[in-house]
Amino acid sequence: EVQLLESGGGLVQPGGSLRLSCAASRFTFSNYAMNWVRQAPGKGLEWVSTISGSGGSTYYTDSVKGRFTISRDNSKNTLYLQMNSLRAEDTAVYYCAKGGIVVVAATFYWGQGTLVTVSS
Amino acid sequence: EIVMTQSPATLSVSPGERAILSCWASQSVSSNLAWYQQKPGQAPRLLIYGASTRATGIPARFSGSGSGTEFTLTISSLQSEDFAVYYCQQYNNWPRTFGQGTKVEIK
Numbered sequence: 001e002v003q004l005l006e007s008g009g010g011l012v013q014p015g016g017s018l019r020l021s022c023a024a025s026r027f028t029f030s031n032y033a034m035n036w037v038r039q040a041p042g043k044g045l046e047w048v049s050t051i052s053g054s055g056g057s058t059y060y061t062d063s064v065k066g067r068f069t070i071s072r073d074n075s076k077n078t079l080y081l082q083m084n085s086l087r088a089e090d091t092a093v094y095y096c097a098k099g100g101i102v103v104v105a106a107t108f109y110w111g112q113g114t115l116v117t118v119s120s
Numbered sequence: 121e122i123v124m125t126q127s128p129a130t131l132s133v134s135p136g137e138r139a140i141l142s143c144w145a146s147q148s149v150s151s152n153l154a155w156y157q158q159k160p161g162q163a164p165r166l167l168i169y170g171a172s173t174r175a176t177g178i179p180a181r182f183s184g185s186g187s188g189t190e191f192t193l194t195i196s197s198l199q200s201e202d203f204a205v206y207y208c209q210q211y212n213n214w215p216r217t218f219g220q221g222t223k224v225e226i227k
Contacts, residue, residue, distance in 0.1 A: 035216075037164075045156070045164065045207055047216035061215045095163055106154035106169035106211055113163055 002027050002109040004096045009114030016086050016118070022079040022096030022111060030054070030074035033099035035107050036081050038092035038116075048094070049081065052103055059103070063089075086118045122146050122210050126219035132227040133198050141193040141222045143208035148188045152212035155184055155193045158221075159204045167206075168193065198224070 008020040022034070036048040049070040050059045058070050069082040079096055093115050097107035123146040133139045143153070151171040156164040166175040168184035171191060181196040195202055203226055208219040 044221050045158075045209070045218045047209070047218065050216070059214050104152060104211060106166055106175075106209070107156075107164075108166050108169075108175065110163040110165070 002098055004098060004109060004111035006094065006096045006111045006114040009094065009116045011117045011119065012086055013120050014087060014118055017082070017084045018086065018116060020081040020083065020094055020096075020114060020116070024077045024079065024096075024098070027098070029072075029077040031101055033101075033103045033105065034070075034072060034079045035097040035099050036070060036079075037095045037097055037107065037110075038090075039095070039113075040089075040092045043092075046092070050099065050103055051079070053101070057103065083116070086116075088118050090116060091118045092116060121215055122149060122213050122217050124208055124210055124217050124219035126206075126208060126222045128222060129220070130223045130225060132225050134227045135200060136197050137227075139195040139198055139202075139224055141195075141206055141224070143186075143191040143193070143219050145189045145191075145210055147213075149210040149212035151187045152210060153184075153186070153191050154209045154211060155182075156207045156209065157202075157204045158207065164207065195224075 003025045005023045051070045067085045071080045093113040095113045096111040098109040125144045127142045153171045155168040158164040172184045205221045
């Protein structure tokens with residue numbers, strides 16, 4: 001079964017930076033688009049970013065454009081989210097999620113999430 | 121941005137009864153619509169994609185229908201493990217957007 005293990009969350013001050021990682025296993029990582037989806041405490045789901053299997057195409061929600069960067073290392077089966085200029089409203093559980101072979105696809109499997117708290 | 125609207129916000133159902141959840145898109149998303157289930161403290165789980173295709177391992181009591189702007193998730197006979205929050209999501213346009221969720225609770 002697909003395994004996705006996020007790491008890198010924690011407490012950071014407003015304006016700070018954090019890099020999330022997601023180690024993937026039990027599927028051919030480079031073949032699939034990957035996503036980050038977040039969920040603020042007690043709130044619903046919010047899509048953050050998607051990257052194609054090759055890494056050549058990336059997509060972001062407007063609120064993180066210019067601050068967050070999604071990337072992947074297919075040799076290490078790892079997905080990343082570099083988060084800069086963090087704001088209080090970025091506080092959330094961040095889920096790594098496996099997409100489809102094409103970017104126009106649902107999110108088929110989800111990791112357990114990593115909590116990011118932005119607070120002074 | 122496509123706005124996804126779910127109804128009702130909360131659905132109270134007795135075990136064994138049928139539950140019907142609705143999801144509307146502010147513009148057509150074709151059949152690029154997914155449903156997810158989320159239980160407290162857990163990650164979401166994909167139930168339905170392509171508006172009507174059950175994901176791997178999802179019981180047949182879950183079914184999805186619709187296309188364009190109107191979609192429905194039906195749970196034919198609610199089991200105790202089905203009480204959860206359900207989200208729809210469109211993946212036809214960027215940004216991907218979710219509905220606000222429907223909480224299915226025990227009546």
